[in-house]
Amino acid sequence: MEIADEQLREMLRLMYSIRRFELKAQELYKEGLAQGEFLGALHSYEGQEAVAVGACACLNRDDYVLSSHRGHGHCIAKGADMKRMMAELLGKEAGISGGHGGSMHMFDPDKGLMGGNGIVGGGTPLALGPAFAAHYRETDQVTACFFGEGAAVQGVFHESLGLASLWKLPVVYLCENNLWAATTPIRDNWAVPDLAARAESFGCPGSVVDGNDVLAVYGIVHEAVARARGGEGPTLIEAKTYRHRPHCMVIPEHRDEHELEEWQARDPVPRFEKYLLEHELMTPAEQEELEKLVDDELEEAASFARESSLPEPDTFADCLWA
Numbered sequence: 001m002e003i004a005d006e007q008l009r010e011m012l013r014l015m016y017s018i019r020r021f022e023l024k025a026q027e028l029y030k031e032g033l034a035q036g037e038f039l040g041a042l043h044s045y046e047g048q049e050a051v052a053v054g055a056c057a058c059l060n061r062d063d064y065v066l067s068s069h070r071g072h073g074h075c076i077a078k079g080a081d082m083k084r085m086m087a088e089l090l091g092k093e094a095g096i097s098g099g100h101g102g103s104m105h106m107f108d109p110d111k112g113l114m115g116g117n118g119i120v121g122g123g124t125p126l127a128l129g130p131a132f133a134a135h136y137r138e139t140d141q142v143t144a145c146f147f148g149e150g151a152a153v154q155g156v157f158h159e160s161l162g163l164a165s166l167w168k169l170p171v172v173y174l175c176e177n178n179l180w181a182a183t184t185p186i187r188d189n190w191a192v193p194d195l196a197a198r199a200e201s202f203g204c205p206g207s208v209v210d211g212n213d214v215l216a217v218y219g220i221v222h223e224a225v226a227r228a229r230g231g232e233g234p235t236l237i238e239a240k241t242y243r244h245r246p247h248c249m250v251i252p253e254h255r256d257e258h259e260l261e262e263w264q265a266r267d268p269v270p271r272f273e274k275y276l277l278e279h280e281l282m283t284p285a286e287q288e289e290l291e292k293l294v295d296d297e298l299e300e301a302a303s304f305a306r307e308s309s310l311p312e313p314d315t316f317a318d319c320l321w322a
């Protein structure tokens, strides 16, 4: 598995972008609260960057992504415009969903982004739609479906995997196991140590990967995408990772701080940055330049979002992509 140096640096740029986007989003959220606004739930992707970036690096522009409620990272990794994403967070007209969706409902069909979802596990059956369409039309498009370990105990997840496997649909089901489903720890959620064990019952391959290692994620998803394009059907992948932030800004934190510290020491972003520097795939000056570029881009995105206007109420019934 060869990845060009340029693509490796692009992967780091996307990881920086996701991390900075989340930090800026939290800033805007608190700014809103201070002004007496309530912006609803905001699920941070901070800590999970390697999963979205490693996986989406294996996809083409016209491949599809089904995201979840924790989906900012998937959107950025699939190429969505961060200015429009930031405007969407604030419910502005220039937002990626016209200000009608907010944090959990960002869509960009031109980039294959089929949206986030407030229903836990809701993306798993929806992924069958574009996957079936690609299969029926005999295109070679693949659908990647991201969901959490909490979604993997929903009945619809099992129905979806069974059907995808039976019909050999080109889907990659990617479970981001961040050990917590809101306040429920994994030990109270799963009777199996690894989700991959369930793959056999669906009749598809399953594997486990270190979700904080972007290159490991890339490697495993690359194989799954090749299987899907080759007509061999779905693959179930479990990426073990951790979210750095509390669940969604509005539910009190229940995690042990030592657990958080332990996982922060395995932070995927500095880990990949160190890899590129040590392998001389990037100079320290290039790294600084990249960070600055992303910081500037996020400042610009935040100003764009603040300055954009709210949508007119009578546009709420419009279909944005008809």
Ligand SMILES: Cc1ncc(C[n+]2csc(CCOP(=O)(O)OP(=O)(O)O)c2C)c(N)n1
Binding pocket: 069, 070, 118, 119, 120, 121, 147, 148, 149, 150, 151, 152, 178, 180, 181, 182
């Ligand atoms: C069907 C459904 N049940 C419950 C909820 C409330 N809820 C929102 S997020 C969440 C936890 C989801 O955990 P997981 O799938 O592991 O994703 P994570 O938040 O860890 O990324 C729950 C229970 C919901 N939105 N939808």
